[in-house]
Amino acid sequence: MLSRRSGRRRSTLAILVLLSLTVVTLDFWGGGEGALGSVRDGVNDVLAPARDVVAAVVRPIGNAVSSFTDEGDLRAENQQLREKVAANESAVAQTEALQAQLEELRSLLNIDFVGDLPTVVAQARTPGVGNFDDVVEIDRGSDHGVAVDNPVVTAAGLVGRVVSVSPNRAQVKLITSTSSGVGVRFPTIDELGLANGQGSGKTLTVAGVHKSPAEVMAEQVVYTSGQVDSLFPAGIPVGRVASAVRSPGETRTSVEVEPLADLESLDHVAVIAWTPQPGP
Amino acid sequence: MSSPLVRLPMVVLAAVFLHAAVFPNLRIEGVAVDFLLLVSVCGGIVAGPERGGALGFACGLLADCFLRTPLGLSALAFSITAYCVGLFHETVLHRARWIVVVTAAVASALGEVLFVVLGVLLGQSELWTRRVPTTVLVVAVLNGLLAPLVVRLVRFGLAEDDERMVMMR
Numbered sequence: 001m002l003s004r005r006s007g008r009r010r011s012t013l014a015i016l017v018l019l020s021l022t023v024v025t026l027d028f029w030g031g032g033e034g035a036l037g038s039v040r041d042g043v044n045d046v047l048a049p050a051r052d053v054v055a056a057v058v059r060p061i062g063n064a065v066s067s068f069t070d071e072g073d074l075r076a077e078n079q080q081l082r083e084k085v086a087a088n089e090s091a092v093a094q095t096e097a098l099q100a101q102l103e104e105l106r107s108l109l110n111i112d113f114v115g116d117l118p119t120v121v122a123q124a125r126t127p128g129v130g131n132f133d134d135v136v137e138i139d140r141g142s143d144h145g146v147a148v149d150n151p152v153v154t155a156a157g158l159v160g161r162v163v164s165v166s167p168n169r170a171q172v173k174l175i176t177s178t179s180s181g182v183g184v185r186f187p188t189i190d191e192l193g194l195a196n197g198q199g200s201g202k203t204l205t206v207a208g209v210h211k212s213p214a215e216v217m218a219e220q221v222v223y224t225s226g227q228v229d230s231l232f233p234a235g236i237p238v239g240r241v242a243s244a245v246r247s248p249g250e251t252r253t254s255v256e257v258e259p260l261a262d263l264e265s266l267d268h269v270a271v272i273a274w275t276p277q278p279g280p
Numbered sequence: 281m282s283s284p285l286v287r288l289p290m291v292v293l294a295a296v297f298l299h300a301a302v303f304p305n306l307r308i309e310g311v312a313v314d315f316l317l318l319v320s321v322c323g324g325i326v327a328g329p330e331r332g333g334a335l336g337f338a339c340g341l342l343a344d345c346f347l348r349t350p351l352g353l354s355a356l357a358f359s360i361t362a363y364c365v366g367l368f369h370e371t372v373l374h375r376a377r378w379i380v381v382v383t384a385a386v387a388s389a390l391g392e393v394l395f396v397v398l399g400v401l402l403g404q405s406e407l408w409t410r411r412v413p414t415t416v417l418v419v420a421v422l423n424g425l426l427a428p429l430v431v432r433l434v435r436f437g438l439a440e441d442d443e444r445m446v447m448m449r
Contacts, residue, residue: 009367012330016337016359023341023352024402036351043345051301058305127304129346131311131415132396132407164348171348179406199411200310 041166124266134177157237157260213244291437324365336362361391385424
């Protein structure tokens with residue numbers, strides 16, 4: 001009796017594992033497209049409006065929760081916030097917000113470093129659902145011309161790149177993601193490096209720079225390198241050099257780069273219609 | 281709402297809404313509650329390995345719809361986790377609330393690790409980052425704290441009519 005029950009249980013587990021592996025295999029074969037891809041896109045798009053509404057309501061609570069858990073000097077932060085509140089009291093908030101939004105949209109339509117490349121302006125809506133990826137969702141998708149691997153920027157600099165697209169939404173992997181790497185160029189010292197993300201709210205790290213910390217610190221802004229097989233076109237501002245350190249006995253300098261785009265409070269972004277060119 | 285065939289899909293739909301719309305906005309150290317994993321684990325606690333595993337498969341498949349990882353990866357991890365929780369929980373004679381909390385916390389941690397390991401085995405090497413320990417720890421704590429409530433929710437979804445009358449009393 002007992003062995004029959006345990007046999008049935010093992011069969012159930014085997015069926016579930018086989019079913020899962022079948023779905024994984026079908027998804028691999030379809031390359032994320034096909035019937036399974038459509039189902040996934042459909043579920044995402046159906047829930048998208050509800051997610052936007054809930055995000056608008058819940059995000060302030062989430063920010064409050066985060067502020068309790070964030071490291072750092074809370075008193076100093078509190079003082080800064082008081083100063084900000086005092087400064088803002090004299091302003092007409094709604095008019096200023098609308099004005100700022102208008103300016104932001106104008107600036108996104110005329111970004112110097114994008115050049116002649118066409119762009120799609122989008123709004124950052126909700127953070128991604130998963131815990132293993134720093135992504136943000138935007139409200140434009142393949143119906144608007146957004147494609148996988150398109151770079152995403154603000155007027156200040158690089159935000160990330162599109163990693164998945166449904167008809168009306170796209171997911172953007174931020175440059176601060178721990179699985180993100182951006183080829184960068186230090187223009188005045190003429191050196192290349194790979195800026196790796198260290199997680200949300202943190203700086204990027206460029207390891208193995210040949211020049212001394214003093215020489216690197218003289219550098220103001222680093223740009224995308226645009227080398228062969230690069231994920232980004234050349235010349236997009238990435239970040240500002242925050243620190244450069246060489247440990248005793250080391251021959252290379254490790255550089256911390258502060259992203260220029262405000263990734264913690266993204267609003268409007270521009271998606272550049274550019275995809276990486278395969279090398280020869 | 282007399283049949284589990286009606287109640288369970290409603291519970292799962294509510295769980296999907298919480299998982300995809302609410303909890304991603306409430307993060308601690310950048311990590312959110314993995315609510316569909318928690319529902320799967322609670323399915324194992326409430327309904328045993330077979331029905332728990334099946335619920336885990338369904339929840340995992342829905343969770344996959346919001347991720348970039350291959351469809352079926354969460355289904356695989358969640359169903360195995362829920363199945364093992366069901367097997368383990370049958371051996372527990374003393375059903376105190378803290379046991380549910382600890383079981384859910386440990387199972388959630390193992391479920392997250394299983395997701396990453398299976399993902400890496402299936403070619404998703406970018407899942408393996410320095411953030412994994414933090415993510416596993418925070419998910420374990422948050423899921424553990426929510427477990428007593430979610431167990432009640434899953435029990436409501438799975439209970440037959442006569443059981444439900446006893447449960448509601």
